[in-house]
Amino acid sequence: MAAVVLDALIAIEAGRAADKVLKAAFDKRKWPPPARARIAKLVLGLVRHRRQIDWWLDHVGSRPAPLARLVAALALLDGLDKPGINKHLPDLPAPEKRAAEKLIQRSLDHPDQPAAVQANLPDWLMKPFARRFGTSLAAEAAALCGEAGLDMRVNTIKGTRDAAIAALAEDGIIAWPTPLSPVGLRVDGRPPIARSRAWREGLVEVQDEASQLAALVLGAKPGERVLDFCAGAGGKTLAIAAGMANKGRLMATDSDARRLDEAVPRLRRGDVHNVTRRAIGAEGDAWLGRQKGGFDRVLVDAPCTGTGTFRRNPDAKWRTSPEELAHLVQLQARLLDRAAALVKPGGRLVYATCSVLIEEDEDQVDAFLARHPDFRAVPIAQAWREVGSARPVPVDGSHLVLTPARHSTDGFFAAVLERTAPLT
Numbered sequence: 001m002a003a004v005v006l007d008a009l010i011a012i013e014a015g016r017a018a019d020k021v022l023k024a025a026f027d028k029r030k031w032p033p034p035a036r037a038r039i040a041k042l043v044l045g046l047v048r049h050r051r052q053i054d055w056w057l058d059h060v061g062s063r064p065a066p067l068a069r070l071v072a073a074l075a076l077l078d079g080l081d082k083p084g085i086n087k088h089l090p091d092l093p094a095p096e097k098r099a100a101e102k103l104i105q106r107s108l109d110h111p112d113q114p115a116a117v118q119a120n121l122p123d124w125l126m127k128p129f130a131r132r133f134g135t136s137l138a139a140e141a142a143a144l145c146g147e148a149g150l151d152m153r154v155n156t157i158k159g160t161r162d163a164a165i166a167a168l169a170e171d172g173i174i175a176w177p178t179p180l181s182p183v184g185l186r187v188d189g190r191p192p193i194a195r196s197r198a199w200r201e202g203l204v205e206v207q208d209e210a211s212q213l214a215a216l217v218l219g220a221k222p223g224e225r226v227l228d229f230c231a232g233a234g235g236k237t238l239a240i241a242a243g244m245a246n247k248g249r250l251m252a253t254d255s256d257a258r259r260l261d262e263a264v265p266r267l268r269r270g271d272v273h274n275v276t277r278r279a280i281g282a283e284g285d286a287w288l289g290r291q292k293g294g295f296d297r298v299l300v301d302a303p304c305t306g307t308g309t310f311r312r313n314p315d316a317k318w319r320t321s322p323e324e325l326a327h328l329v330q331l332q333a334r335l336l337d338r339a340a341a342l343v344k345p346g347g348r349l350v351y352a353t354c355s356v357l358i359e360e361d362e363d364q365v366d367a368f369l370a371r372h373p374d375f376r377a378v379p380i381a382q383a384w385r386e387v388g389s390a391r392p393v394p395v396d397g398s399h400l401v402l403t404p405a406r407h408s409t410d411g412f413f414a415a416v417l418e419r420t421a422p423l424t
């Protein structure tokens with residue numbers, strides 16, 4: 001098992017995505033489920049807590065090479081003692097053996113660790129995180145180091161939430177309603193959802209509660225003309241289609257045709273019939289040019305740093321950079337401008353990201369409103385009321401800002417914008 005973990009760490013260090021590396025490792029060799037879970041937990045735990053692990057290695061005079069990191073993870077994350085580490089790594093070279101001896105019975109936290117080390121964040125992210133979270137930074141960073149829960153969205157085209165709970169129970173999966181989304185379900189652990197009848201028959205889709213809420217506040221109604229501008233593999237398209245009860249026209253566009261194709265089996269499984277997919281040019285598109293003012297609702301689920309999804313993609317922490325942030329902020333602004341032209345008077349544009357950085361969220365919306373005086377921000381409490389949610393709006397500010405520590409969801413942002421004046 002240690003060899004698989006080490007290979008995975010080396011591949012991730014070389015820049016490959018952790019989820020793809022683990023998938024490839026599990027495709028190559030069929031591990032029993034408990035071993036699989038343990039490998040994934042170790043690899044992802046190490047990636048999540050890399051700064052603290054490396055701080056400890058430095059503290060005990062060891063280099064942060066993959067084998068030393070694994071030794072540190074076994075001691076600091078798993079709490080193994082000397083025989084326990086020996087069992088996994090019987091032939092440790094002398095330097096790693098010495099490191100292991102110094103690390104056993106230590107806890108991961110140490111008062112001498114700088115704030116960015118304690119938060120397991122790259123230094124450059126500390127400032128934007130402090131800007132977003134203030135005194136809650138440590139709690140939110142800790143929550144982002146945790147494991148994401150497993151949420152599902154009930155496909156109301158196929159049945160009710162109660163019907164989904166009952167169907168999942170037939171397969172031994174105990175699910176209960178999520179606190180915020182009226183169509184959300186949550187489960188403990190990682191049950192094999194894709195083997196359940198409820199999933200196979202399209203009654204449920206795996207989707208974080210925050211993403212469900214982004215589709216909800218778009219408020220698309222049956223019979224409307226709606227555009228999911230950055231539809232990707234269709235996660236939110238499916239949620240919007242269900243809100244429209246399959247009636248009206250829902251266009252799903254993306255510049256990545258391959259990702260759009262991934263939506264096909266999901267749409268089929270969900271019995272979704274009102275969606276048309278269309279790959280568009282990354283820098284504009286003749287078809288889009290002809291759709292000016294043509295949509296009641298447009299969702300821009302923009303490409304972003306993904307800082308809100310570090311629980312799921314912990315390796316992204318170490319890949320994002322200030323340069324990437326600057327590039328994304330420009331791209332998001334261009335996409336918003338392009339999408340704005342497609343909204344009809346009185347129509348709505350929802351801008352969403354899975355980023356917790358204000359630079360990609362509120363700043364982006366403020367800059368958009370300054371460029372587009374023909375739009376206004378709809379207070380999130382109003383948008384929330386209008387979609388008839390029985391629950392109170394879960395945030396105090398103008399937009400939907402969800403965080404893992406406060407809401408037990410991915411970090412997520414959504415702003416509802418309304419065209420108040422005719423197109424010029």
Ligand SMILES: C[S@@+](CC[C@H](N)C(=O)[O-])C[C@H]1O[C@@H](n2cnc3c(N)ncnc32)[C@H](O)[C@@H]1O
Binds near residue numbers: 237
């Ligand atoms: C956050 S993902 C969308 C996820 C998707 N909405 C879902 O719910 O599964 C952002 C998407 O924006 C797309 N994208 C990036 N640049 C684009 C562009 N210039 N025009 C349109 N889509 C773009 C990416 O291909 C990616 O699928």
